[in-house]
Amino acid sequence: MAYELYYWPTIQGRGEFVRLALEEAGADYTDVARESEGLAVMMRMMERVDHPPFAPPFLKDGETVIGQTAAILLYLGARHGLAPKDPAGGLWTHQIQLTLSDVVAEAHDTHHPVGISLYYEDQKVEALRRAQEFRDDRIPKFLNWFETILARNPAGSAHLVGKSLTYVDLSLFQAVEGLSYAFPKATKRALKKAPRVAALRIAVAERSRIKSYLASPRRIPFNEEGIFRRYPELDG
């Protein structure tokens, strides 16, 4: 049976990390909220299921409904050879994903430091302050951490974990794409000091399934409703 992915239909957002794993796995899935009436289906699902997700994305696999991006990837990784089979390797992979979740949350908060109920325009002053720390301190610190992990991988620095692709390679690709979209100058500077991260990003984009996905209409372009937004005044 095909997976059903539920996520906001007009943005990459957190759902994109799941989409990339499904695409790389060649899994059969429906991006439900992008279908006709799909958004209403998603909203009803969130209310009614026994295990309600707090927020999208969530994945339905038969009767199982899983929320939280990192938990979905933990589930998919084990099923599609996108994570190490040994428990220690699986947990290490998951730990990296949780740190990527932190990157995503912090990137989001650069344009919404006051809260999600207000427009960016209503918190722009605060955003300018928050973005400065993010681009000067946090982007370099995060990318340096991923660089260290690649450098210390005993199987080589082509992957974050082991000698083949795992879901965190896909997620790091997506995070770097997003940071490069939102903070092109700051991310370019940070990537110069993280050459292994830069190389991984290119290698992931060249994988055949990912390459076709990125060129397809299934890949929603970055935009200013998503998590990674290009507000030039926040870059520098």
Add this chain to the structure above:
Amino acid sequence: MAYELYYWPTIQGRGEFVRLALEEAGADYTDVARESEGLAVMMRMMERVDHPPFAPPFLKDGETVIGQTAAILLYLGARHGLAPKDPAGGLWTHQIQLTLSDVVAEAHDTHHPVGISLYYEDQKVEALRRAQEFRDDRIPKFLNWFETILARNPAGSAHLVGKSLTYVDLSLFQAVEGLSYAFPKATKRALKKAPRVAALRIAVAERSRIKSYLASPRRIPFNEEGIFRRYPELDG
């Protein structure tokens, strides 16, 4: 061999979620950074291990080093009967913990909306704005979600998952304790509409190991260096 927990020695913070699980399990552990010279040991560990954690807390079990609070609890839960044995139940428990991580991150950001490199006093104006949304919208929304999960648990509303205690019951207890410390008025209001959450909080505090732990010097009091801080101007 005893577990080694590494976390900032003067605060509950994220480490407290791990401490509570270790205490409930009756596990043998050292809270390393609270020992003499322990903080220096922690800082060195973060630099040198093969699988470096991005930030504390992290747990060392023999040669295994695990970072990210939710990943540590996933590991401990399976080992100490603090999570369901079936994979679907384990994943659901983990999904709840990840949502608790979101609560913690948002609670932190109420006093640090601009960033962690500045003092609260230097971002107080922004904090006043952010805290308003958090206490008016987010605390009620989060507590309502946990209330729904308790209400829908087919095994009864004494626990979030199944018919016995799991690590997310401990974590929800801690989150509610923290919210009640930081936002006593707002949390009291929200708990009135979440009676099952309020009851679970009391039940956890009464468990014998948790009760002794809370009364011991091992429990660091809440304070204004931690994640949950009592700044009366942010409550209301």
